[in-house]
Amino acid sequence: MTGLARLSNAATTGDVIAALERDGGVIIEDFLSPETLEGLRNDLLPLLERQSTGRDGFAGFKTRRLSALFAHTRHCAAMATHPLYLKPAEHFLCRPREMWVGEERLSFAADIRIGVTQAIQLAPGQPAQPLHRDDTVFLWRHPTGGREGRVQIICAVSDFTAENGGTLVIPGSHLWDDERKPEMSEAIPTVMKAGSALIFLGSTFHAGGANTTQDEYRTAAGLALDASNMRQEENMYLSISSDQVASYPEQIQRLLGWSAGTNHMGWVEVDGQMIDPIHLLREQDRSKLKGVGAARRA
Ligand SMILES: O=C(O)CCC(=O)C(=O)O
Numbered sequence: 500m501t502g503l504a505r506l507s508n509a510a511t512t513g514d515v516i517a518a519l520e521r522d523g524g525v526i527i528e529d530f531l532s533p534e535t536l537e538g539l540r541n542d543l544l545p546l547l548e549r550q551s552t553g554r555d556g557f558a559g560f561k562t563r564r565l566s567a568l569f570a571h572t573r574h575c576a577a578m579a580t581h582p583l584y585l586k587p588a589e590h591f592l593c594r595p596r597e598m599w600v601g602e603e604r605l606s607f608a609a610d611i612r613i614g615v616t617q618a619i620q621l622a623p624g625q626p627a628q629p630l631h632r633d634d635t636v637f638l639w640r641h642p643t644g645g646r647e648g649r650v651q652i653i654c655a656v657s658d659f660t661a662e663n664g665g666t667l668v669i670p671g672s673h674l675w676d677d678e679r680k681p682e683m684s685e686a687i688p689t690v691m692k693a694g695s696a697l698i699f700l701g702s703t704f705h706a707g708g709a710n711t712t713q714d715e716y717r718t719a720a721g722l723a724l725d726a727s728n729m730r731q732e733e734n735m736y737l738s739i740s741s742d743q744v745a746s747y748p749e750q751i752q753r754l755l756g757w758s759a760g761t762n763h764m765g766w767v768e769v770d771g772q773m774i775d776p777i778h779l780l781r782e783q784d785r786s787k788l789k790g791v792g793a794a795r796r797a
């Protein structure tokens with residue numbers, strides 16, 4: 500099986516879209532400027548060192564994760580708005596739908612939200628993660644007919660090799676239905692230099708690779724651009740203070756959005772763990788609110 504296409508940073512939006520439509524993923528070499536790469540390294544590596552490791556096989560017992568990246572480094576902005584990422588993401592996420600409103604036939608399209616941000620560092624000895632689709636959080640159905648919920652990017656902050664856990668991807672798996680089980684034998688490691696990027700659709704099967712080296716850490720910084728149509732219409736987080744939310748029964752707290760559910764939508768990172776935000780409202784855990792994102796460094 501052949502791996503993903505590799506494009507240079509002089510590629511066009513059309514080249515990236517064509518590769519994503521065909522394979523579900525693409526590698527873009529020298530995606531980050533040297534300044535952005537250096538900035539990400541300087542900002543994220545010391546913070547990752549302080550994070551605790553994952554507490555289950557999916558998060559990785561030898562993996563450190565840091566989320567809320569926009570609270571920790573301004574260099575994420577260049578990643579999120581790079582035209583070779585943002586423009587193809589718009590193509591997949593913002594397809595208009597037509598509908599009747601009274602006498603008028605109107606067209607509406609989702610816009611884009613940053614759905615998740617995370618730096619991920621695999622230590623030597625970290626086994627491969629289970630193969631999965633990142634649009635699982637939306638309970639997305641497959642095949643998608645080309646309408647995606649998420650377009651993901653993983654930038655190499657260190658070199659990615661087959662040995663240190665370069666992300667495993669199954670090319671073409673974005674076209675599979677929900678019955679087809681992914682096999683490790685079908686997955687190809689992403690090999691790329693620091694500063695290069697892997698872009699893939701939410702429907703593409705992938706996994707963090709196994710780090711079989713003795714002493715090499717594999718570090719990534721990534722984020723997801725998501726279609727905005729599935730968020731709460733009213734912004735409850737800005738309108739109702741956490742103290743007010745905490746004064747309601749748990750059922751209301753969860754309905755207002757302080758809940759992650761079994762599909763993990765709405766988690767919040769505290770010390771490297773992705774937890775259900777309901778914990779932050781409980782009296783004994785209220786102090787953990789200070790450990791979230793920007794508040795952690797204030
Ligand atoms: O670390 C990686 O290469 C991929 C991680 C991943 O896919 C995830 O945690 O959802």
Ligand SMILES: [Fe+2]
Pocket residue numbers: 631632633705706
């Ligand atoms: Fe993933």
